[in-house]
Amino acid sequence: MFSKGCEYAIRSVIFIANKSTEGERCTLQEISIGIDSPLAFTAKILQRLTKSDIVTSKKGPNGGFGISTNKINKTTLAEIIHIIDGSAVLNHCVLGLDQCSDTHPCPVHHKFLPIRNEILQLVHYTYLKEIVSDLSILNTYIRT
């Protein structure tokens, strides 16, 4: 459904957000271990998230990554997905037609549309805030 990079991105941001709510900045290494992802590749992903102003970064000793309370409250999964995988990923035709449209639908279009809308709802209305609180309350995990 999503690229590896996008999976790491979401898990990274959740990890950072969780630490930030505890008032702690975290390093690339901590993130990579915390979400069980390849370090150097995760670094690349974090660069993009930093440039897109989802997370903040600071070089040097006691540096690392963080995310503001404001961003935790307002950032949705959709925004992260959009930055890493682009907007097309959730709007492609299931059978690979060049574009997905009501006027030129593939044979599963009408059945799939309501499902896709649920997915879009899910990512557009799931905020980091909620996910972070679920981490402790619902016992969810971002690494194996």
Add this chain to the structure above:
Amino acid sequence: MFSKGCEYAIRSVIFIANKSTEGERCTLQEISIGIDSPLAFTAKILQRLTKSDIVTSKKGPNGGFGISTNKINKTTLAEIIHIIDGSAVLNHCVLGLDQCSDTHPCPVHHKFLPIRNEILQLVHYTYLKEIVSDLSILNTYIRT
């Protein structure tokens, strides 16, 4: 969501099924043009579908691909997907955890599960028969 090969597979089978209901066998070339897919790559996919007994093939003049009425009635999208992409494609964790489970869920697991079930329903209960009749009735398309 699915690999390119799987997209071509589904569209190929629909094309063949449509022709077969009209009593006509069709060649690789006709299929490739009919669904707008790379010919040689589609050939590979069709080989697998033939080996898996979804479609039948016949070499030589007036040869080509076909599918029995029985198969059209009984084959679902899920079977085609399973042959080409394997069973994992629809059961992977959305955030890339090694396995998706209720006892070790990722932060979107609980929200995503009902959606995944709808997708599973969709592919398990959508038969070729229905798709083929929709082609003419609902004006759906398998090529751009």
Add this chain to the structure above:
DNA sequence: TCTATTTCGGACAAAATAGTCCTTTATTAT
């Protein structure tokens, strides 16, 4: 039987994705 047609099957090639390595830059503490 000979030839044209069409799938089969294996090896190969290109492109996209996933991931690494190393140097530079910024920052902090000594």
Add this chain to the structure above:
DNA sequence: ATAATAAAGGACTATTTTGTCCGAAATAGA
């Protein structure tokens, strides 16, 4: 100032996916 720390950025490599090419095998018709 200097040294240590940590992200930034660019070039490079590996793996997977997607796709091509070509000869062999089967079949039908002349």
